[in-house]
Amino acid sequence: MATSEPRANGEEQDPNSANLRPPSSTYEYAWMHGCTRKLGMKICGFLQKNNSLEERARLAGQKNLLACDNGDGRDARFRRTETDFSNLFARDLLPAKNGEEPTLQFLLEVVDILTNYIKKTFDRSTKVLDFHHPHQLLEGMEGFNLELSDQPESLEQILVDCRDTLKYGIRTGHPRFFNQLSSGLDIIGLAGEWLTSTANTNMFTYEIAPVFVLMEQLTLKKMREMIGWPGGEGDGLFSPGGAISNMYSVMIARYKYFPEVKTKGMSAAPRLVLFTSEHSHYSIKKAGAALGFGTENVILLSTDERGRVIPADLEAKILDVKQKGYVPLFVNATAGSTVYGAFDPINEIADICEKYNLWLHVDGAWGGGLLMSRKHRHKLSGVERANSVTWNPHKMMGVPLQCSAILVREKGILAGCNSMCAGYLFQPDKQYDVTYDTGDKAIQCGRHVDIFKFWLMWKAKGTVGFEQHIDKCLDLSQYLYNKIKNREGYQMVFDGVPQHTNVCFWYIPPSLRGMPDGPDRQEKLHRVAPRIKAMMMESGTTMVGYQPQGKKVNFFRMVVSNPAVTQSDIDFLIDEIERLGHDL
Amino acid sequence: MATSEPRANGEEQDPNSANLRPPSSTYEYAWMHGCTRKLGMKICGFLQKNNSLEERARLAGQKNLLACDNGDGRDARFRRTETDFSNLFARDLLPAKNGEEPTLQFLLEVVDILTNYIKKTFDRSTKVLDFHHPHQLLEGMEGFNLELSDQPESLEQILVDCRDTLKYGIRTGHPRFFNQLSSGLDIIGLAGEWLTSTANTNMFTYEIAPVFVLMEQLTLKKMREMIGWPGGEGDGLFSPGGAISNMYSVMIARYKYFPEVKTKGMSAAPRLVLFTSEHSHYSIKKAGAALGFGTENVILLSTDERGRVIPADLEAKILDVKQKGYVPLFVNATAGSTVYGAFDPINEIADICEKYNLWLHVDGAWGGGLLMSRKHRHKLSGVERANSVTWNPHKMMGVPLQCSAILVREKGILAGCNSMCAGYLFQPDKQYDVTYDTGDKAIQCGRHVDIFKFWLMWKAKGTVGFEQHIDKCLDLSQYLYNKIKNREGYQMVFDGVPQHTNVCFWYIPPSLRGMPDGPDRQEKLHRVAPRIKAMMMESGTTMVGYQPQGKKVNFFRMVVSNPAVTQSDIDFLIDEIERLGHDL
Structure with a gap:
């Protein structure tokens, strides 16, 4: 059950900081241990003068406000009690009456935790992780209790929970974290995410996300220009990750060649076959399963010793499929495979796709970023011949997760494929140009704002x-x-x-x-x-x-x-x- | 092209604040116009003492540091130039050498912008929005230029861009924003999102998200308990929105009755039919289109005058479909329809589903939150009989976007439906219990951490x-x-x-x-x-x-x-x- 007593003390026991060199001065120590917290005090001092006595009485937690200018950093962490978060609860924050001051203080306290974490993330004397097995974390580490309860916890406990969550997590921005294709902690991108979550809207319509919708449109156009589609024309969306972007590509390809599947289902089409490298990402196979093709109709292509598709193998397998009476529909060429980082020869694959009239998708989730480099973009040579491209800025370009684009050469086909024209969701009689509404192009309804951090980084x-x-x-x-x-x-x-x-x-x-x-x-x-x-x-x-x-x-x-x-x-x-x- | 000169001045020209009452004291004014910015100065003062002369020389922008204790708030906004962000660029931030100080200052400046925005969001004298047509924003508002360029912008311009982005956006947390099912700005949830983006990881494996993976597991169990499934047993995931959660339910239902579709495609199954209310969300129809059923095989059910499905109509339509030789597979009962807020009679629908052996899904994206209320949960009476449930905490429960759960009564079926067992992504020979890895259950590969803000709010x-x-x-x-x-x-x-x-x-x-x-x-x-x-x-x-x-x-x-x-x-x-x- 709930308790207002904090169950772990966080920072000073952080095993992650065990290797940290001792602070070289009291000032550095202050930076590490609560400077913004103290400054939060300062702010509350400002406000305090403006509060009525009654308001002050409500703000039970605040003591010793004037001490916050004391420069002795070594004591800083003990000043946490100056604002007694143990008597404050979520209900005391905005929109509560007089909630401004506790809100500001609470957020500054959180920012203090986060900026300390950021600093340590880039510090090579800090560990990348403090490993524990699932059962250890589930049993509760030094009182870090993951269980939820009926009664509220104090803000003090919430802040401890925030510290502990970071303490037992993984520092994906650490210079020695090489585990995933996505790593790093970009400060501009981070600021963009903080703003995005504060704006708390979705990409559904221009009406509720005017700026973000336009940023998405302009950024997608810029990406299409880099792909090399004339005038940057075409279409696209940011989707929740490369697997969904790849799934879009298969859906659009099917709609292009067999639009009646949208209304009549797969039984309206012949047996359709997708091709992708044996080294490609499993999302093509997952899309095949989900969209009703079946994984047996996702044919894996042989690769050379470097993991690149052998074009002759593609052609042989297309012919084999045709001979069986099935219909080859779609080829995925991987630009940057997950394990080897291989780039399939797009031009040679495009030749074959043109010859047999197949949809060419380029999965550049990992390798798409190389289009930004004059030195390396030749590895995607031929990408301009693709019908669709997946490109995840959250991988090679260091944009915070999630940020994945599906880009399509033919304008209008994304909407054609996915629109349901639900009048109760999209009102054509709005006062602005509703062609800017993106919702009906997506398989999602609400859609997270993934564009802002990327736009801001760019x-x-x-x-x-x-x-x-x-x-x-x-x-x-x-x-x-x-x-x-x-x-x-x-x-x-x-x-x-x-x-x-x-x-x-x-x-x-x-x-x-x-x-x-x-x-x-x-x-x-x-x-x-x-x-x-x-x-x-x-x-x-x-x-x-x-x-x-x-x-x-x-x-x-x-x-x-x-x-x-x-x-x-x-x-x-x-x-x-x-x-x-x-x-x- | 890029310029280091800021193109708009943001705050003081903000038309949103036109209705704001004049500040009642200099202190309040300081709160509104740059208090944390000044405090950022204070922090840099701390650090300054620890910097070598060489380091100080690198930090070109900082002047007049000691002025930051001046209590005259009226001058605060002019002190922005004390830290001259016009000479600082993204490349000066961490991980750059000596990047700590500019990083902290920049982030505090961003937090200042955000906390001012938060304060105004809850202030009824602030407008909900400052409307502009797409062409107006595209042409550039007071120099707010959405175009991307080859050369970097200064951090000063980036901060102006942040202010302008909020200025021309929609205050979805404003007490008079009633436009969407998701509204409000929960401070705890916001703090949770800030932390989530700082942790910047994904839900793919326990290895890279140990704490978040366990939080998801415990929270989903708690939600299943509230649904009423014995012991909270079952399975589930947080997905990128209710439409995707509903899509999962259709996929799982198909896998339950026709598992061979996963490998052989829809041609291995008879013609399958889905049922949903004419008032239901369009995502069921979208799922029907995407997954290869075809929208014609999504049968809309008639409703009473309150928008609730008429059970007799369901039974009649099931019989009609069977008579035609098709196979009824799946019924979606809506708990809280988008427009009327109607709750379909789940128990009566469940009786019919049991009689004809159909999968029962409850779309509680909007109404699921009522399970938290002893007074209102009876409206979902019978939900414990469902095979799967969609429940979006980001709607009725005020969790920041995105936060949607798909909950499934039968354990293991989610993995059965979606797993591809890609050894290169999931290594069974890891040192921890890999049953905690969630990636192969999902149609996504990387998956955004949507759980933490919700867990923290709970x-x-x-x-x-x-x-x-x-x-x-x-x-x-x-x-x-x-x-x-x-x-x-x-x-x-x-x-x-x-x-x-x-x-x-x-x-x-x-x-x-x-x-x-x-x-x-x-x-x-x-x-x-x-x-x-x-x-x-x-x-x-x-x-x-x-x-x-x-x-x-x-x-x-x-x-x-x-x-x-x-x-x-x-x-x-x-x-x-x-x-x-x-x-x-």
């Missing part, structure tokens, strides 16, 4: 800023590749300079180095990466992904998309793998 | 807090209903106390009051609501939705979900409708 960095970021990440990957390609104890999963930032490799512990290849060695090697990863997570020093692929046993997949990463972090990863894996 | 309010909120909103609707049901110039769209907070009515201007009913009056009446709405938006005083429904011409649909609303706001709405509509 404003703040310029296209050149994204380009520099991408070039730097690819340089770092090449640095890693050069470092390990001939290093003892390493074996590359494929030869040659990686196309994207993906570097795939096995670490071979000394005990396996002399062993002849064969099932026994393979079996042992398969267990190496998981064991190193487990130790990494338990020590909290770094995180990198591993997986098997086809017949290849577990290997590490290193990726770089975080602007905070430097060569020293790459060096650290290699040192850490060797430290943890040496005796396996 | 902690902060308790179940009782949500109950009070819901009871209050329903009381306010009844107040509106009682006020206008016999008032001259009003006509209710349906008789009787509304089941939900939806109150649907026509306002009849004096010029139409004596007119006999008929096509001419209907045509004139159809134009009344859009014209009043347009004037409302142009004057910016309030916003309320209108729409036609079936043969009924445009009428207003009032809804209340914002905790800031009081009886005086309901009175204001009625006064405003009469003021604007009197001479039509």
Whole structure:
């Protein structure tokens, strides 16, 4: 049940900060331990003079306001009690009468927690994570209780919960977090998200999101220009992730060739077949299952040793399908595969799609960002021939999650495919130009505002800023590749300079180095990466992904998309793998 | 092209604040115009002492730091130049060397903008919106330029852009914004979103979101308990909105009865039919189109005068479909329809579903919140008999957008339906219990963290807090209903106390009051609501939705979900409708 007593003390016990060097001065300590909190006091001091006595009486929690100018940072964390959040509850915040002051103080306290977290995120002496098993967190860590109750908790407990949530989470912005395609913590993007959540609206209509709807329109046009569609013409939407964007592409392709499926269902069409690389993302297969094609009608294409689709295999499989009397509909070319970072040869695939009149989709969820780089965009050569493109700024471009675009060359087809023209949702007799309403193009009704953070980052960095970021990440990957390609104890999963930032490799512990290849060695090697990863997570020093692929046993997949990463972090990863894996 | 000169001055020209009373003291003025900005100065003062001379030289922008304790709030807004953001760029923020100080200052400046916005949102003398047509915003308002460029903008311009974005947006948390089912600005939920975006991770695996994954699991269990499923057992996910949640329900139902569709496609099943009310949300029809059923196989059920499904009509239509040789699969019962707020009789529908062995889904996107209220939960009586339920905390419960749950009674079926078991994404040989990984249950791959804000609000309010909120909103609707049901110039769209907070009515201007009913009056009446709405938006005083429904011409649909609303706001709405509509 609820209690107003805080159950954990948060910051000072934070095991994440165990490695932190001692503060070099009281001032730095103050930055770390509650400066904005103290300043919150200052603000409440301002307001205080304007409050009536009655109002002051209501604000039970505030004591010792004038102490907030005391420069002795070492005491700062003890001043938390100056604003006694243990007597304040959610009901005391706005829109409550006289809720302004507690609201401001509470939000500043939260911002204090967040800015401390941000600072530590970029501090290499802070751990990436403080690992616990599910049952440990469920049992309650130092009183961090995840259970919900009938009665409210005090704001003090809520603030403790916020600290604990971050404490037991993963620092995805840490310079040594390499685990996912999305990493980093962009400050402009973050500010954009804070604003987005404060605006708390949705992309449904121009009526309720005028600025965001226009930003989306202009940004999508800019992205289409970069793809190379004439005049940036076409259509698109931001969707909740690359899997949904890819699902859109399959839906639109089906609507283009068999529009009657919208009303009559799949039985109105012949047996339709989709093609995608064996290295492609599983979302194409998921779309095949969900949309009623069936996974058996998603044909996987063979790849070369680098994970790139072999065009001849595509053509052979199209012919095979046609021979069986089925109808080839859609080809997905991956621009930046999840594991190898491979770019399928789009131009050659486009030739085949034109020859057989198939829809060409390019899944650039991971690789689309390279269009921003004059040096690397040639890897997507031919993308302008695609009918649709998925491009996730939340991956290679460092935009906070979620930010994924589905871009379509033919204007109007997105609405044609999805519109239901529900008069009760979209009123054509509004006073503004309702062609700006986006809701009926989407499979969603409400749609989260994913555009603002991206638009703001683009404003703040310029296209050149994204380009520099991408070039730097690819340089770092090449640095890693050069470092390990001939290093003892390493074996590359494929030869040659990686196309994207993906570097795939096995670490071979000394005990396996002399062993002849064969099932026994393979079996042992398969267990190496998981064991190193487990130790990494338990020590909290770094995180990198591993997986098997086809017949290849577990290997590490290193990726770089975080602007905070430097060569020293790459060096650290290699040192850490060797430290943890040496005796396996 | 880019410029480092700010193009609009934001706050002091904000037309939204035109109605604001003059500040009653210099202190209040300071609150409104830059207090945290000044306090940011204070913080940089702290840091300054710790900086080397070299570091200080890098921080070009900072002047006059010691002035920040000056209590004269009237000068506060001019101190913006004390930190000269015009010489700072995104590249100067973390992870840049010495980026901590500009990062903190920039974020505090953003928080200053946001807290001012929050304060005004709850201030009834502030407008709900400052309406502009799309072409006006596209042409650039007082220099607010939406176009993106190659070169970076200064942080000063970025801050101006943030202010302008809010200035030309809609205050969805304003006590007089009644336009959508989602409204309000919950401070705890907002803090939760700020934290979520700072944590910047996704729900894919326990590995990268340990705390959030467990919070989701516990919260979904709690929701299932409230539905009434034994022991809260079952499954579920938070999805990107009610439309996607409803789509999940159709997919799962199909998988339950025809699992072979997953691999073989819709051709492996007979012709399948879905049933939903003619008043239901269009997402069932959209799901029918997307998933390959076809909209013709989504049969609309007739409703009574209150918009509730007539069970006998369902049974008749099931028999009709069976007679044609098709297979009835799925029934959606709406708990809280979009326009009327109608609750379909779940128990009677469940009887029929059991009789004919159909999947019963309850779309409680809008009405699900009433399960939190002992007084109103009887309206969903029978919901425990459903196979799946959609419930959007982002609607009636005031959680910030997006927060929608799909809840499923049968455990394991969600994974059965959607899993692809991609070894390269989900490694079974991880060191923790991988049954906590959620990714393969979803149609998404990355999935936004929608749980934390909701979990935090539940902690902060308790179940009782949500109950009070819901009871209050329903009381306010009844107040509106009682006020206008016999008032001259009003006509209710349906008789009787509304089941939900939806109150649907026509306002009849004096010029139409004596007119006999008929096509001419209907045509004139159809134009009344859009014209009043347009004037409302142009004057910016309030916003309320209108729409036609079936043969009924445009009428207003009032809804209340914002905790800031009081009886005086309901009175204001009625006064405003009469003021604007009197001479039509």
